[in-house]
Amino acid sequence: MRLGVCYYPEHWPESMWEDDARRMKALGIEQVRIAEFAWSRIEPTPGEYDWAWLDRAIDVLGAAGLQVVMCTPTATPPKWLIDRHPDILPIGADGRARAFGSRRHYDFSSPSYFAASQKICTAIAERYGKHPAVVYWQTDNEFGCHHTVVSYSPAAVARFREWLKARYKTIDELNRAWGTVFWSMEYRGFDEIDAPVATVTEAHPSHRLDYRRFASDEVVRYNRMQVEIIRAHSPGRPVAHNFMQLFTEFDHYKVAADLDVAAWDSYPLGALEEQWFAPDVKARWPRSGHPDFASFNHDVYRGMSKLPFWVMEQQPGPVNWALWNPAPLPGMVRLWSWEAFAHGAGCVSYFRWRQAPFAQEQMHAGLNTPDNRLDVGGSEAAQVASEIHTVLAADAHANAAIRSKVALVYDYEAKWLFEIHPQGADFHYPRFAFEYYSALRALGLDVDVVPVDASLDGYALVVVPPLPVVSTDLAARLASSGAQVVLGPRTGSKTQDLQIPANLPPGALADVLPLRVWRVESMRPNVTEPVRLAGTQDANTQDGVARHWRDFVESNDTDPLEVLARFADGHPAYVRSGAFHYLASVFDDTLTVRLFEKIAQQAGIETMPLGESVRISRRGALTYVFNYGDTAHTITHVADDAFVIGSAAVEPQGVAVYRAK
Numbered sequence: 001m002r003l004g005v006c007y008y009p010e011h012w013p014e015s016m017w018e019d020d021a022r023r024m025k026a027l028g029i030e031q032v033r034i035a036e037f038a039w040s041r042i043e044p045t046p047g048e049y050d051w052a053w054l055d056r057a058i059d060v061l062g063a064a065g066l067q068v069v070m071c072t073p074t075a076t077p078p079k080w081l082i083d084r085h086p087d088i089l090p091i092g093a094d095g096r097a098r099a100f101g102s103r104r105h106y107d108f109s110s111p112s113y114f115a116a117s118q119k120i121c122t123a124i125a126e127r128y129g130k131h132p133a134v135v136y137w138q139t140d141n142e143f144g145c146h147h148t149v150v151s152y153s154p155a156a157v158a159r160f161r162e163w164l165k166a167r168y169k170t171i172d173e174l175n176r177a178w179g180t181v182f183w184s185m186e187y188r189g190f191d192e193i194d195a196p197v198a199t200v201t202e203a204h205p206s207h208r209l210d211y212r213r214f215a216s217d218e219v220v221r222y223n224r225m226q227v228e229i230i231r232a233h234s235p236g237r238p239v240a241h242n243f244m245q246l247f248t249e250f251d252h253y254k255v256a257a258d259l260d261v262a263a264w265d266s267y268p269l270g271a272l273e274e275q276w277f278a279p280d281v282k283a284r285w286p287r288s289g290h291p292d293f294a295s296f297n298h299d300v301y302r303g304m305s306k307l308p309f310w311v312m313e314q315q316p317g318p319v320n321w322a323l324w325n326p327a328p329l330p331g332m333v334r335l336w337s338w339e340a341f342a343h344g345a346g347c348v349s350y351f352r353w354r355q356a357p358f359a360q361e362q363m364h365a366g367l368n369t370p371d372n373r374l375d376v377g378g379s380e381a382a383q384v385a386s387e388i389h390t391v392l393a394a395d396a397h398a399n400a401a402i403r404s405k406v407a408l409v410y411d412y413e414a415k416w417l418f419e420i421h422p423q424g425a426d427f428h429y430p431r432f433a434f435e436y437y438s439a440l441r442a443l444g445l446d447v448d449v450v451p452v453d454a455s456l457d458g459y460a461l462v463v464v465p466p467l468p469v470v471s472t473d474l475a476a477r478l479a480s481s482g483a484q485v486v487l488g489p490r491t492g493s494k495t496q497d498l499q500i501p502a503n504l505p506p507g508a509l510a511d512v513l514p515l516r517v518w519r520v521e522s523m524r525p526n527v528t529e530p531v532r533l534a535g536t537q538d539a540n541t542q543d544g545v546a547r548h549w550r551d552f553v554e555s556n557d558t559d560p561l562e563v564l565a566r567f568a569d570g571h572p573a574y575v576r577s578g579a580f581h582y583l584a585s586v587f588d589d590t591l592t593v594r595l596f597e598k599i600a601q602q603a604g605i606e607t608m609p610l611g612e613s614v615r616i617s618r619r620g621a622l623t624y625v626f627n628y629g630d631t632a633h634t635i636t637h638v639a640d641d642a643f644v645i646g647s648a649a650v651e652p653q654g655v656a657v658y659r660a661k
Helices: 014-027 052-063 079-084 111-128 154-168 171-178 205-233 252-256 268-274 279-284 293-302 332-342 376-394 412-420 429-442 472-480 507-511 589-602
Strands: 002-006 029-034 067-071 134-138 239-244 261-266 310-314 347-350 406-409 447-450 461-464 484-487 515-522 529-533 544-555 562-567 572-577 580-583 585-587 614-619 622-627 643-645 655-659
Touching: 002 310, 002 376, 014 029, 014 052, 014 376, 029 052, 029 134, 029 347, 052 067, 111 205, 154 171, 154 205, 171 205, 205 239, 205 252, 205 412, 239 252, 239 310, 252 293, 261 293, 268 279, 268 293, 293 332, 293 429, 293 447, 310 332, 332 347, 332 376, 332 614, 332 622, 332 655, 347 376, 376 643, 406 429, 412 429, 429 447, 429 589, 461 589, 472 507, 484 589, 529 572, 529 585, 544 572, 544 589, 580 585, 580 589, 585 589
Parallel strands: 002 029, 002 347, 029 067, 067 134, 134 239, 239 261, 261 310, 310 347, 406 447, 406 461, 461 484, 484 580
Antiparallel strands: 515 544, 529 544, 529 562, 544 585, 562 572, 572 580, 614 622, 622 655, 643 655
16 A cells, blocks of 8 residues: 655756655655656657656655656657658547647557657666666556547558458458448458448448457557567566546456556546536535445456556546536545555555646646645645555555455446447446446445456356347356356347347347347436336335336246346346346336345345445455545444544544454
8 A cells, every 4th residue: 555646847847856756755655657748858859868857857756765657658749750740640530630739649550650659668668667766667648538549540441451351351251240231331352441430321330349349459559569668678667557437448458468557547526527427416426426436446447457456646636627627525535545445456646746837737636736835635645644554554464355255247348339339329338337336335345347258256246237248158157157147138139240149139148048138128318117026015116217228028938037027017127047137127226226135145145235425345354434425424333442544433524444353
């Protein structure tokens, strides 16, 4: 458990650096991230490097006892490079180049940029690869931010054709897989295939899905190039990348496979404003963030990180980029920090040391105000630093991993497929995955978020949000896991080629779940369908409502299903076969929690209903309690001397940590 901060020596007079480093160390900071946007200062003119200022900055930080996270500066190619190679700029769906003047203005498929990136990464890795103060590395910065994963440039199309050749081998196989006989879209060769953009109406869905897969693989290729250069020149030093919150435009599992540390940038207030949450939810949590949002991301990135994951950028105050930007409630920066550690973070790094008074992010807070005085977030970071020593003194293994009894399967391709083939405008995969996760957390459960190819052995409950493509291997692993398995609607509804399975949904799951989805419908946001649980005596009573979607399901001919809930029209809403539970719709939050609680009990898992405001997490021998609410929360059945931080009375925005029995 340690704290870090993002620092930009190039933004400040050199006369401030030494005092900044001294104050960082005194505050409790241990690691400092630098240089991710410094290319124009490192290489001000082509081929001429100015290392002197960066050498001095690293020496100052190292002399203060701070560990440096050195970044490759490729997120911001300089103007001279763009002028030399305008093909570096990505091409949007409108056919126009996305111009210089901001950041992330590059195309992952550009051969010019790939070569330029190799050169600058090699130069910086050779220069600092063995510097004693450079202990960690970060590749680039926030891959894909500002909708920059997909480009429709000539270079991208050329690489896409090669990608298709490698995938399908022959054009006949591609035509079969895509079903291009529809609307006379058959191709005679791979060179006839363009990007799926600017068509008269909807482009072919299989074409679009493959283009998304290709674009994701280009991110993987680009990151791997940087990692290989760093490892060659800086052996033994962990390599990280800072992913973004709930970002799904490329397969993070594949990128993380080449990294040591999966890090992410945590901005709970901006996320609440920018994500799908309803106006009443945004009004409920404007200065704290949704109680499950940060933890969902923690568990996503924990599940793909070889070393303990990091929060590379933790929100320390108001941000600048949402439609509205409230200030965190007092205590929230501390709460967010401890919540990250409670989910297994190895480092919480704040963005940034000092608020800059210029350029695009001048309204984005730091630990210090622009006039160099400690802000509220800085004071709370200092408190966390002090408390870390208290916690580690109480339990040297306070951050030790525990094996959760619950797994939630999370898949990036599922999001792309539902985005391409939504059938209902608001069928939003990340939202539904989050709602399932939130229901589990409201029951006091720790959750492992895992990919579709993860081992499921040892879990008592496996929850699968709507997962359109289910392989026979995954179906077999679910069946042999011994767990109770919950499946969301539309699971097994498509093949890998984005076709309806020959045996109808749930496709490969039909051998272990004897049902047939023979019809589906989507529902407008203002339309719900009543749901009544089996055993409800009053026929006029509803136990909840279905939203967004309905699967019409029936038993197959040989094995009847147990119907545990029905829609108002009598069609099954929730069915069970052995350990498999199939939800034929997305239910309201209360009903989802109620169903998950019953299924968890069937799995032998003890639940602890917490309501909307309080959350708990367990690491090592310690239990962490977080109060997002407006009133104090009382912890019962815990002795006073068991508390390491706080007490049984957890104030609003408060944290308590105690030794478990």
